[in-house]
């Protein structure tokens with residue numbers, strides 16, 4: 089890629105007249121410019137330019153390289169792939185630039201005075217020696233230093249961007265680099281471009297190596313080797329979900345990466361030397377044959393330490409005689425009108441006796457029923473109220489704290505128990521986006537007597553560590569989950585490690601209770617889990633159907649199933665289509681397109697906002713993609729666009745999109761739309777923790793990489809009333825029979841078992857002494 093210059097084939101140069109749209113996150117920009125120079129003769133000098141741009145400013149002259157194209161809706165536009173601010177050369181241009189919004193407080197008169205005093209080369213003169221500004225009459229010191237700083241900044245961004253363009257970086261990544269290093273950017277990039285692999289999300293080894301190569305950092309240069317090692321380890325954790333990687337794997341993958349396209353032969357011993365160096369610098373942790381990112385290593389250790397601390401607090405728990413427990417349970421059974429099965433009884437009793445407890449079981453096995461019973465029995469035995477109203481205006485906190493990893497799972501918990509519940513992030517006082525922080529930790533722990541965490545299988549190693557830290561000694565914790573579901577999206581498999589370690593008492597519920605007449609969904613879920621798929625689906629079943637079709641016919645089949653549901657009065661709110669992949673005809677993106685047209689077609693009555701490749705419309709179902717604790721909206725929450733207000737209709741004079749999340753209305757501006765996507769169809773991973781009245785799930789062989797039992801089981805168990813499958817039965821068989829389950833490398837189980845052994849040794853030593 090070349091930097092824009094007038095010899096480039098296609099360029100236009102002109103002053104920015106009007107900014108039509110600019111998203112600070114994605115940098116997507118639409119602007120009107122008045123062209124004063126261009127590679128081809130233009131009839132109309134006012135041109136709409138579209139592309140990615142940092143901080144576009146009115147009245148500033150830019151040069152764009154790209155091409156004209158005809159947009160079906162917006163007409164002729166210039167699509168640029170590079171832009172460059174043109175530092176003005178004419179007197180008029182310099183005055184316009186210095187009096188633009190970029191230099192607040194500098195009006196046209198002052199700008200004229202600067203040029204009069206310092207001449208036409210004033211910009212380079214100021215950059216060379218800012219004290220020359222002192223000679224400009226009436227220019228206060230504060231404003232003068234602001235002028236210098238802004239000029240420096242513009243130069244900084246310009247230089248970094250130009251250099252990165254040369255290296256083939258897109259504007260978005262180039263801007264990230266600038267944001268991370270500011271004025272030091274060029275120095276860091278030229279001395280050690282590989283540092284970007286560590287510091288900047290989205291810059292992988294290959295990108296950094298491209299720059300490194302131009303800098304002459306080839307072959308087995310230590311910085312290059314270190315970057316490759318770190319990159320492989322990051323990939324192993326963030327993409328594959330491992331907590332550690334074997335040294336051997338990292339070294340051999342790093343070797344492949346380093347040798348790829350370079351013709352170099354890199355010795356594994358040289359890589360191993362850099363592994364040691366990285367360990368000494370604290371950037372990785374190496375323990376025998378395993379290598380960890382420090383944050384994951386310490387998170388596992390934190391979980392194990394806090395788990396031991398909590399298990400050791402059992403002496404402080406109240407003990408209840410069996411007879412008292414049975415009496416209380418009897419009262420609860422009478423009140424709820426059920427009789428608890430032995431394993432369910434054991435669940436309640438264990439939860440009362442142990443500081444930590446795991447309750448696991450598939451759908452309909454009575455997990456919620458056990459939780460309800462536990463809360464009631466707890467209230468009787470402790471002689472406390474579990475009615476939130478009784479705690480209003482009182483200092484004492486509500487004794488039962490309930491939380492789940494997603495907003496929808498938390499809401500379900502609240503609905504089934506009638507008690508308050510929140511997301512784990514909210515309970516822990518999470519603040520900010522991305523690299524935010526938690527208010528609750530070892531110094532400020534959670535208040536309450538009993539903590540119940542639902543959907544524990546979705547909690548990753550980092551969040552589990554934060555959670556365990558924040559639990560006080562005297563609090564009893566019950567982890568509820570389904571061990572057969574997918575592991576967390578983030579690294580680790582905390583729930584199954586806890587279960588398999590035996591460090592926490594666990595009660596497994598296996599008998600199915602929820603099975604009304606003719607219902608097949610739950611039975612089918614258990615058949616999938618047990619690897620015993622029936623030969624076909626009983627087409628007489630009220631709530632489970634299979635519609636055979638080829639992969640290309642999936643969109644049509646899904647559409648027809650939805651149309652049929654619509655004729656029966658169901659709406660998009662009741663239906664969730666689940667697909668395991670994003671791309672392709674049967675992928676999430678294409679299905680969302682088709683379903684939006686079906687459920688919420690274009691209409692004069694519905695306002696629209698175009699955004700990237702999609703259009704958001706009033707009435708659209710949308711899915712939140714990131715945690716937004718300020719507005720109490722979390723990753724995975726489903727909402728509906730209830731209104732779109734134009735710039736003229738809002739006090740802030742910017743477009744507003746109002747989304748209702750089960751009645752909670754949140755306002756989004758246009759840049760915030762990067763936080764959402766259409767929700768008609770979503771991935772199975774994104775659906776974890778939610779249930780829907782109707783689930784439609786295509787399963788075809790083209791999803792091959794994704795044909796895994798846990799994934800299919802997780803999808804199927806999202807259906808509450810109807811499960812409608814389409815595709816190829818054979819693909820379903822492949823998934824259910826496959827033992828290609830993801831194996832995550834973690835050491836939590838080992839750390840927990842070691843902790844247990846240590847405790848047992850201490851106990852027996854103590855007993856021997858006694």
Ligand SMILES: Nc1ncnc2c1ncn2[C@@H]1O[C@H](COP(=O)(O)OP(=O)(O)OP(=O)(O)O)[C@@H](O)[C@H]1O
Pocket residue numbers: 426427428429432449450451452453454455456457458601602
């Ligand atoms: N011992 C029991 N006797 C009679 N009915 C029971 C018993 N245990 C549970 N049930 C009933 O079975 C149904 C499913 O129970 P519950 O909702 O507690 O299961 P769950 O494991 O939480 O299911 P899911 O994960 O699907 O929400 C409920 O209608 C519940 O009343």
